[in-house]
Amino acid sequence: MAENKLKTPCKAVVIGGSAGSIEVLLKLLPALPSVLSFTVIIVVHRKNSAESSLANLLSLKTAVPIQEVEDKDAVLPGSMYLAPADYHLLIEKQGVFSLDNSEKVNYSRPSLDVTFESAADVYGPAMVGILLSGANADGTAGLKAVKNAGGVIVAQKPETAMSGFMPQQAILNTPIDFILDVNELIEFVRSLNTAS
């Protein structure tokens, strides 16, 4: 990938997914270098459970452990964060996370739209929003907000997704910048890194 379209150094990569996205994350996250110049924020729909096992599962092969967010945790570059089950995840301009357990959005909590929209408000053109496999329409409005704020938006190629509906919605309804399969996605995220 010669050109990632970002006009300013990337500060945050926000990745949203639902059914079928965990297998993509299990390939993508371990392929990222151990030193990253940006923050990675991951939001995945899942059943509410007391155990935070998804963060552990995703951290198995990554260089940096993935941290499940607690309220007002600092948002640091080079770190990877996961939205906890049953809370919406928002980002404050002071560089901390806020959790919110108000009404579900698109039948989901965490909702991808909520995090994409909040990140767009904070990072503007310095962010990338990536939408992975899923069977619901969450994420499309959020990617629109990212695009409107000047960020870059990416969808997983629907035919490579276990559930193509969610990325397909975004492709149909937003001016998507890139439609990528998993290997292209890995290459794309690596191209955003300016740390060495």
Place this chain on the structure above:
Amino acid sequence: MMIEDEEVDLVLNDLFEIYGYDFTNYARASLKRRINRLFTLDRFPSFAEFRYRLKSDADYLKHVVEGLTVTVTEMFRDPLFYKTLRTEVVPTLSAKPFIRIWHAGCATGEEVYSMAILLKEANLLHKSLLYATDLNPEALEKARRGIFPMAQMKLYSENYIESGGKQDFSSYYTAQYGQVKFEDKLAEKMIFSTHNLVSDRSFNEFDLVLCRNVLIYFDKDLQDRTLRLFDESIGKLGYLALGSKETLNFSTIKPKYKQLNKEKIWRKIS
């Protein structure tokens, strides 16, 4: 159309200047989202019209306060938390002549009824008082009535069993027209009152203060102020219980408290 940061400031200023509600130290990202949600749901053509309505219509203010505060709650939410209350906290209170508990930010009261059930099953309800406060009068009115939707009872019953409950959960309520009413015996020991954690003071000394999923809507400064208010309100060896993703770690009161294993329950040790 979106309400931007400067306009959020104007709304917060109006709420404070005209009505005395101080939301300025609420976590701005979720507050902004809720203001935008109201603005969209109520279909205002412009921000100016939204602001005019808010400034001139006290009934609309009520609706705004309800819309800005989150009242999502459930009975025996996070069942393992209730299990810890049941097995490790409630037994240490049993020798006291009186047990005083404060549910701060109780919303529609589901957690207060859960607590009353725990106390009843430990044979302690008769000597307990449960103070339940919220800044939202409409939510408190619902809490006072003890009437909840029937559709939730399956989940609540499962939560109750997972929390270690041994009774038939449906024995605590009577069902009618898609609603259930919890038995009056549970509510007898509850005192409902409006209280704003931003502006009101400590009003008693408690053995246990529960404030779950309220601090997440505050910024760090207001969180710390509120935690100090709780500290002033918790007696020797009393407990403080927070939501599953909330913490004392950023607060000045932390050294005075010891956390109980993995749950978000702290005991005052000095």
